Amino acid sequence: MLAFLATSVVAFVLYLLLTLPSGTLGAWSVEELVTGAILSVVAGLVARNVLFPRDRKGTWADLRLLNPLRLLLFLVYLIGPFLFAMARANLDVAYRVVTRKLRPGIVKLSPGLTTDLGRTLLANSITLTPGTLTVDVDEEDGDLYVHWINVRDPEPAAKQVCGSFPAWARRITQ
Amino acid sequence: MNIALYILFGIGVLFNGLGALALMRFPDVYTRLHGATKCTTFGAIFSIAAIIVYGFASGGAAQQTLAIHAIVALIALLLTNPTGAHAIARAAHRSGVKPWGAVVDKLEEKP
Numbered sequence: 001m002l003a004f005l006a007t008s009v010v011a012f013v014l015y016l017l018l019t020l021p022s023g024t025l026g027a028w029s030v031e032e033l034v035t036g037a038i039l040s041v042v043a044g045l046v047a048r049n050v051l052f053p054r055d056r057k058g059t060w061a062d063l064r065l066l067n068p069l070r071l072l073l074f075l076v077y078l079i080g081p082f083l084f085a086m087a088r089a090n091l092d093v094a095y096r097v098v099t100r101k102l103r104p105g106i107v108k109l110s111p112g113l114t115t116d117l118g119r120t121l122l123a124n125s126i127t128l129t130p131g132t133l134t135v136d137v138d139e140e141d142g143d144l145y146v147h148w149i150n151v152r153d154p155e156p157a158a159k160q161v162c163g164s165f166p167a168w169a170r171r172i173t174q
Numbered sequence: 175m176n177i178a179l180y181i182l183f184g185i186g187v188l189f190n191g192l193g194a195l196a197l198m199r200f201p202d203v204y205t206r207l208h209g210a211t212k213c214t215t216f217g218a219i220f221s222i223a224a225i226i227v228y229g230f231a232s233g234g235a236a237q238q239t240l241a242i243h244a245i246v247a248l249i250a251l252l253l254t255n256p257t258g259a260h261a262i263a264r265a266a267h268r269s270g271v272k273p274w275g276a277v278v279d280k281l282e283e284k285p
Contacts, residue, residue, distance in 0.1 A: 014246070017242060017243070017246055018246065020239045021236070086215070086216055089216075090192070090212055093196055093208060097195055097199050097200075100199060102201070102274075102275065103275075103277055104273050104277070105273065106267075106276065106280055106281045107278060107280055124253070125256075127212075127259055127260055128211065128212055128215055133207055133259060134263070135204070135264055136267065147204045147207075147208075149208055151277045151278060
């Protein structure tokens with residue numbers, strides 16, 4: 001129930017943002033508000049288990065994504081270390097495009113994250129940061145298989161490849 | 175104000191172009207994905223930043239709406255771009271594409 005409500009509210013807010021100037025009621029017309037409400041109820045019914053999956057015991061929906069403190073931490077992470085790492089990633093790709101110095105390989109990382117949300121966050125962060133691309137995830141123990149464009153160590157620790165990201169992902173999602 | 179917009183757009187175009195160049199220079203699907211995801215996302219961030227600055231600085235209601243829509247587009251792009259790259263890389267490895275010049279391939283050795 002909670003998962004359904006939360007998903008519907010998120011869908012409704014997104015719909016309102018996308019149809020922003022359409023009428024006089026607030027900034028929206030009555031038609032848009034009604035259509036948005038119906039569509040977000042449908043979206044909530046279909047997608048509740050995707051956006052807010054049940055926890056390990058299968059009883060409660062996992063709502064920690066809605067915690068404002070976690071969202072704030074996530075924003076800090078995006079603007080601080082993530083954007084910096086991304087800028088470095090792009091200069092790194094530029095350097096490799098010009099010199100074509102490649103030493104690629106697929107290595108295995110064990111960051112030890114337990115939630116799906118944390119694994120997703122880390123995998124996506126890894127893909128967007130210097131020289132690394134997530135190829136596969138082991139569903140059971142959360143190991144990531146990462147294509148590394150400049151292998152310095154065939155069996156690296158997670159810290160060597162992605163710096164402080166696992167710590168941030170843990171802080172945000174656990 | 176105009177100069178700031180030109181600079182932001184210039185950086186965006188530069189990195190998007192770099193992504194296209196990486197597609198041609200790199201040898202195989204994995205290394206090309208590196209260029210295609212990182213550079214296009216970073217380039218799009220700067221292009222969209224230019225739209226946001228323009229929208230909020232020019233002050234009209236239509237422009238502000240444009241800026242808000244651009245922010246929504248940026249969030250969607252940040253979520254879907256790495257996910258799509260991961261899906262392509264995983265599919266490529268499952269259908270047997272070996273990484274070019276690989277020093278080590280732990281996924282292949284996985285039991």
